[in-house]
Amino acid sequence: MRAFIVLLIAAVAAAGEVGVVSNIVVLSDKVADVSSIEAWKRSFITDGMSDADKALTIWRSVAMHQYQNEPPQEFVDNQENVSDVIKLMNVYGYSFCGIAAGEILALSRACGLEARACTINSHVVTEIFHDGGWHLYDASLINYFPKADGRLASVAELCNEVSLWRKAHPELDDERKLMEFMNGDGGTRWKAQGPEILARCPTISQIERAGFYPANSHHWASTMQEYAIDPATDSAEGGSFAARFRDQPYVTGHRMNLQLRRGEKIVRTWSNEGRHVNERGGNPPTCIGGSTSEPKAVSGDLTDLRYSARLFGDLARGRVGNGRHDYAVPLADGGFRLGALQADNLATSTEAKRGPALQVKDPAVPAVLVIRMPTSYVFLDGGIAADAVVGPAGRIVVEFSANHGLDWKAVGETAASGALAMKTGDLVHRSYDYRLRFTLHGAGTGFDALTIGNLIQHSQRPLPALGQGENTLTMTSGPAQGTITLFGSMNPANAGRGLLYTDFHPRDIDQIGFRGGPELAMLADDGTGSITFPVAAPGDIERLRVGIFYRCRGQSKPGVAGWTFRASTDDGGTWHDVGVLGDTVGDKAWGTAANLAWDVPADQRGKQMLVRIDGRNAWGGMLIHNLRLDADYIEPAGGLAPVKVGYAWSEDGQAKSAVRTVEQAEERWTITCAAKPIMTSITIERE
DSSP states (O other), rough: OOOHHHHHHHHHHHHOOEEEEEEEEEEEESSSSOOHHHHHHHOOTTTTOOOHHHHHHHHHHHHHHEEEESSSSSSOSSSSBOOOOOHHHIIEEEOOOHHHHHHHHHHHHHHTEEEEEEEEEEEEEEEEEEETEEEBBBBTTTTBBBOSOOBBBBBHHHHHHHEEEEEETTTTOSSSHHHHHHHHHHTTHHHHHSSSHHHHHHTTTSSTTBBBOOOSSSSSHHHHHHHHOOOOTTOOOTTSSGGGGGGGOOOOOOOOOOEEEEEEEEEESSOOOOGGGGSSSSSSOOOGOSSSSSOOTTTTTTEEEHHHHHHHOOSOSSEEEEEEEEEEOOOOTHHHHHOOOOOEEEHHHHHTTTTEEEEEEEESSSSEEEEEOOOEEEEEEEEEEEEEEEOOTTTOOOEEETTTTTTTTTEEESSSSSOOOOOOOHTTTTSSSSEEEEESSSSTTTEEEEEEEEEEEETTTOOOOOSSSSEEHHHHHOOOOOEEEOBSSOOOBBBBBBBBGGGOOOOOEEEEEEEESEEESSSSSSSSEEEEEEEOOOEEEEEEEEEEEEEEEEEEEETTTEEEEEEOOOOOOOOEEEEEOOOOOOOGTTTTEEEEEOOOGGOOSSSSEEEEEEEEOOSSSEEEEEEEEEEEETTTOOOOOOEEEEEEEEETTTTEEEEEEOOEEEEEEEEEEESSSEEEEEEEEEE
């Protein structure tokens, strides 16, 4: 596969100068690669693993990448909280129990294992099926509970043990009394006199505080309340204990694809400026001030990330990172054309034999420059800095699009020459992909310099950190591929906070729409409906990926109801069946996640695609909670070009740095640290 990528990149590069280098990954031999679900599997799942080993590895990988905290909100997922496992691992690194449950579901199913979520008292956990039974794995609070025979308990087994013990001790009827019991006898009473199954938990009391789980946020007394449910008599969830088992709403599809044009730079840091995705509506994550070396009180709450280093080998300083994604557009030599979506009626100073560096070619008509800014991280803030030159009666107009150029909003305009600064923070916040359109009017109007800057949020945990001793670094790039993503909320109440599905201009809508809940619904209780999403990409689309969380309950006519996905590359002339999603029953009755994909044959590829969803209802339970469409396309000017990788760190208080220019599709090198390094930043850029 790597040889094929090298040949493909070489072929594209041979056709001319490379506009963009795609799928850049820098890895350290000290940190696992979680840039995609496929990369996660290569990092964590090995040949010959038993299902039990896979299940424990899945639990461990989620626990090591997610701190129990206020969840990040982008207001496009069904419950507003981010639910994509790869996005959570790379962009955020924190969330809460229901989201961790969805992550385990996604990774288990990627490994071919059955998994389900269970809602207990004020908590959500997961079970994975292996060795003939269900077994509890809680990556949120970082625990699981072996039985006397060494096999892990199920939720029902743990609930039974806890409820029996609570019935035998009616005097311990609230958290305060349970805490007093837990702390009795020097913090050992819970282990000596409590339920034996809890005493066997291998993660409890690991980080100093007796009876507490690793993050020191929850404890034995919490478990004694959360699992105080008698499976035989339970009627809290839909009338029976079995009704507690259901899927958590989640969606997958996010992949890390770091791309660089000439003049573009991405800086990721092992620190933050206190900025986060919830800062414009929502609660801040306390782990933004957390440290892997010491517990800290943040906003009145204890934040303790020491477990991440001690139990899981975390080399990061904290959890939340703030970085930069900046693009100094190459103007004078015409390099901007390879990095732009549109460059009409523009000339360079070299071509025109006069300044400015970029200028209107024919003053009789406006010149237009459209630049796309995609990121694999999330934008928090942004701005435009330029040296503007405006001719007599000329002006420069700047516009912004969050939905792939379908709609535009004004950023600002100027009729004066000089330094130009425009803020885009209100527009880019929570986004992953936007476009700027610069319209230049009048003779002599243009730019001598133009830089687009963005503040990003990323997790520190998966960054390719260095350790003491020799470190082997690897950088790979390719294939030359980009992605256009359609992912919007189904809830009109989220307008203005995140994209809605309607922002992508669906067409041919029949009997599908908003029915009062935060989902896309079939409007007819017994009938058919359809909705079509147009997709336009900068290059030929070679693959369509669908991530969905849906409900399809055809109880009155089993096997009749379903969602059918079709795609067309000839404007609806012919349709290809992508997949059919049928009845959701049992523990999936309230909904389940699915993924579909279509590899487009070479002779059918183009820059346009229609994705049609046909629904057939048979009861009234047809819903789409989350829908993500990813169109992977061939970058028209993609290929291989030198990428500079820069590390900054300190050893014993002394600043250190190392720079490597990578010229091949895959290169390895080493950095040796004589003392334990304190990481500062990693920068990738094209000059």
